[in-house]
Amino acid sequence: MLNQASPMPLYQQLADRLSAAIRRGDYPVGERIPSEHALAARYRVGRPTVRQATEVLVRRGALSRRRGSGTFVTGHPRELAAFSMAGTAASFRDQGLSVDTQLLEGVGARSVPADAGDNPFRGEKALFFRRLTRTEDGPALLEETYLDPELFGELRQVELDGRSLSAAIREHYRTEPTGGQQLFQVATASGARSTALELSAGAPVLLIRRHLHFPHGDSAVYSELYCRTDRIVPCQDLGDA
Amino acid sequence: MLNQASPMPLYQQLADRLSAAIRRGDYPVGERIPSEHALAARYRVGRPTVRQATEVLVRRGALSRRRGSGTFVTGHPRELAAFSMAGTAASFRDQGLSVDTQLLEGVGARSVPADAGDNPFRGEKALFFRRLTRTEDGPALLEETYLDPELFGELRQVELDGRSLSAAIREHYRTEPTGGQQLFQVATASGARSTALELSAGAPVLLIRRHLHFPHGDSAVYSELYCRTDRIVPCQDLGDA
DNA sequence: TATGTCAAGTTGTCTTTACAACTTGAGAAT
């Protein structure tokens, strides 16, 4: 069943299999999946390998173990790793989640209305782009980002599709954010945004407003992230070392 | 070195040892810790047990593995993030309003249902209390917190009204959270909760699920924060410094 | 019927062993 010769570890392959099976509904929500012993026998691997595989899904929130009883499908939406400053796409990949980010609107100039709430570029011009992230279940995250045109003007010609904004900035400008801030609130999706997220108008979404500060300009990057938390759950690790 | 007879797993004990050693500075930031083989020999345990222990710290962000090279102590603790989880009131940006926190239900024992989603105490008993934070406009934040009864049993008699939980724990137990995680989700307020927040049933709220890890127990504190983001907006500073 | 006991099944923990993939630095070769 599993490819022993593949460079992808067996436990990863198995985790993918199980994840797919859960999505297909082979293992319904709330039900028990086969025991570790049974899975080990079926896929011809050791029990530790099975545990390593289910561990991935437990951490992701898809499975839940009950000692003495079994391992169950939780039906929780998958959780995303740290919304750190590293970049949205990067934190997806790290979790092994297959998500796909697509550029809806390339980097271009835009005049920001003067009444645009928290937007640090309100009443001015800014660079703007829009990205959409999908899970297997459908669109999950709409990202609208504003950039300081004086600092990041050259990004206009940069490929952003499938790569992190932070990475692009780091490579082109050799600078990194010095800090930032995130605000979380419940908002209602407007017309264009609800369409992109396949939501009915007026449905609540999680709105994350993110300010990033750079050495040469506070709030040089501002993003609004509209998130369907039934598909993707933003997750933050709280520090200490 | 480790207590084989203890009910606490060896890998947890070892993780605590390593964590303490890092905090003490025995293993300086950026430096390598002893190899897994060396640790296994020193503590008289198998290498998988060592890996299980370091795995805890890697996930917590305290350690970082480099294949072929070693396991290293990562960057210094992010004090800011640590403090943003210290007190609820402190971590919310003051929008020019005075806030007031009131204890709705004092610390008491409670059986957590087995199907209580992400709650680490599901199917067990936990200490529980409930607080409500108000702005001038009305209730804004409902906080339901579960505590490990074995670790924090004495908090039953402690004054929590108007003071931070973290402060109470720090003073009584001389321990601090080693890390944690926050998940942000849009949820709908149920009966009792919508009443407390003066919302109509089914109105969307921001649900923050917060796990706090302590040296002697992961997820020893778990909170669900139901937030009216029209009155108060949770805010987090993004580290670096 | 109601209750208690027990056996079977399940996950939790741990050991020992083995090999693969990668990094680093020492030393040889140029």
Added chain:
DNA sequence: ATTCTCAAGTTGTAAAGACAACTTGACATA
């Protein structure tokens, strides 16, 4: 002096086995 090769050390993955702790349901008993 510079470059290359390689051995040693490190983490990554995996196996098979063992026992402990816990849950559940069947069964015997009252």
